[in-house]
Amino acid sequence: MKYTLERIPEGEDEVILRYCQMTPEVERIWNLLHGNQRRLTGWKGKTRVVVDVDKILYIESVDSRTYAYTSEDVFAVDDTLNKLGQFLNAVNFFRCSKSMIINIDKVQSLKSLPSNRIEAVMCNGEHVMISRTYASDFRKRLKGGRGDE
Amino acid sequence: MNKCGRVERVDGKYRRGGRGDGETQEKLSVWEHYLAMEIAIEFKACLYFFAILFFYCMYRLLIGNAQASILHMAEMIFLTYGMGYVQVYLLSGFDEGERLGMKECLYLVLCSLIYAGISFYAGWFGRVIWVSILFFLYAAFLYVCVFAVYKSKRKIDDKIMNENLRMFQARRADYAERD
Numbered sequence: 462m463k464y465t466l467e468r469i470p471e472g473e474d475e476v477i478l479r480y481c482q483m484t485p486e487v488e489r490i491w492n493l494l495h496g497n498q499r500r501l502t503g504w505k506g507k508t509r510v511v512v513d514v515d516k517i518l519y520i521e522s523v524d525s526r527t528y529a530y531t532s533e534d535v536f537a538v539d540d541t542l543n544k545l546g547q548f549l550n551a552v553n554f555f556r557c558s559k560s561m562i563i564n565i566d567k568v569q570s571l572k573s574l575p576s577n578r579i580e581a582v583m584c585n586g587e588h589v590m591i592s593r594t595y596a597s598d599f600r601k602r603l604k605g606g607r608g609d610e
Numbered sequence: 611m612n613k614c615g616r617v618e619r620v621d622g623k624y625r626r627g628g629r630g631d632g633e634t635q636e637k638l639s640v641w642e643h644y645l646a647m648e649i650a651i652e653f654k655a656c657l658y659f660f661a662i663l664f665f666y667c668m669y670r671l672l673i674g675n676a677q678a679s680i681l682h683m684a685e686m687i688f689l690t691y692g693m694g695y696v697q698v699y700l701l702s703g704f705d706e707g708e709r710l711g712m713k714e715c716l717y718l719v720l721c722s723l724i725y726a727g728i729s730f731y732a733g734w735f736g737r738v739i740w741v742s743i744l745f746f747l748y749a750a751f752l753y754v755c756v757f758a759v760y761k762s763k764r765k766i767d768d769k770i771m772n773e774n775l776r777m778f779q780a781r782r783a784d785y786a787e788r789d
Contacts, residue, residue, distance in 0.1 A: 553782055566779055573767040575706045575760070579644075594643070603774035605781075 462486060501545075503529055503536040510536055514554075515596050518567045520545055522560040532585045555602055557581070557591040565602070626633070651694035654705075657689040659746050661752050665745060669735055689728055693721060705753050706760045714757075722749035 476494060480487045500511050512531060520529045523543040529538050537544065546556050554565045564582060572580040579591040579599060591599050663678075663686060670678055697703055697717075704717040726746035735741035 565775070566782055568775060571768065571771045573764040573771060573776055575703060575708055575764075577773070600771065600774070603771065603778045605778070 476551055487547055501529060501538060503538040505534065507534040512536065514549065515564075515566065517554075517564055518587070519557075519561055519563040519584060519589060520549075520554075521562075555595075555599055557589060557599065559592070561589065563591075623656065625683055647698065651698055653692070654694040654697065655687065655691040657756065658693065661745050662686050662690065662749075666734055667750050669741060673736075682732065685728075685732050685734070689725070691780040693724065696724075697721065700782050705756045707757065708755070710757055718753045721753065 478487065478490060478494070501514050501517065502509060502511050504510065512529065512534075515575060516531045517529050518531060520527060520538065520542065524530075527538040527540060527542055527545065528535055529581070542556075542560065546554070546562050549562060553564055554562050555565055557563045567584050568581045569584045569586075570582045572582070574580055577593040577596050579596050581589045581591055583589060663683065666682065666686070667678060670676065694789055697705060701717045701721070704714040707714050710718075723746065726742050726749060729735060730737055730739075730742040735745060
């Protein structure tokens with residue numbers, strides 16, 4: 462891997478990670494940069510809660526509100542699905558439809574459906590649909606590519 | 611925007627490219643979506659055309675004529691192409707369906723009837739009624755075969771996808787352990 466350090470006379474410090482393939486090495490650097498974002502803060506009623514992203518099964522947008530689902534709990538998240546997708550996509554999450562992001566590590570099995578759609582069964586038994594728009598990226602992602610190239 | 615990432619260098623500065631909405635995966639555009647549907651319909655048209663052509667050629671050989679009409683073949687390809695649209699957009703792609711239920715069987719009979727009716731009207735089989743009936747049964751059988759082929763294709767696809775999923779999860783667990 463090539464490293465470049467560039468000193469800028471003024472402005473905000475910035476780290477740009479350029480990659481062709483999300484290799485373990487690149488992913489480790491990404492995780493290091495986002496080490497403080499491995500947790501998600503949200504609301505359960507009026508109580509503020511902090512949840513480890515690895516415990517989240519999926520995140521869904523319902524009526525302009527974003528909800529994260531774990532095996533036992535549901536909590537509202539302040540960020541939009543797009544914003545969450547931006548950093549969660551780099552780990553084990555995948556945008557599976559317009560209104561949902563799933564945790565691939567929490568998928569128990571997959572079923573191919575007509576019209577190139579995929580049905581994912583989550584580890585809690587819930588069924589989640591991966592729309593045909595995202596299905597081919599999902600397949601690429603499983604094969605080891607990023608699925609967004 | 612460069613090929614690999616979503617960041618590009620403009621006027622000596624790196625800028626985030628793409629739609630700027632934080633979306634990091636690329637969705638299919640309307641054009642790509644249309645193209646995918648069109649390819650699927652054309653594939654379907656070719657599949658049914660060759661199956662019908664086989665029946666037509668066998669019929670011609672059986673009546674002692676080794677020549678096929680180009681006009682009939684053109685009619686066949688246009689008909690199968692049109693039927694592809696009907697099947698996909700009006701009959702919810704029943705031949706690729708998850709199950710062959712009552713509704714799908716009804717669509718199957720309807721499409722087979724259309725094929726048999728048009729073949730009779732266009733005189734592909736010399737307007738002989740029993741050949742048209744045989745052709746209707748052949749078309750119905752063809753739909754059942756196509757349904758079975760798509761179903762087994764999906765079963766194989768399931769196996770491959772689940773294997774890839776297990777490998778993906780194993781890789782992730784491996785990275786997590788190393789970290």
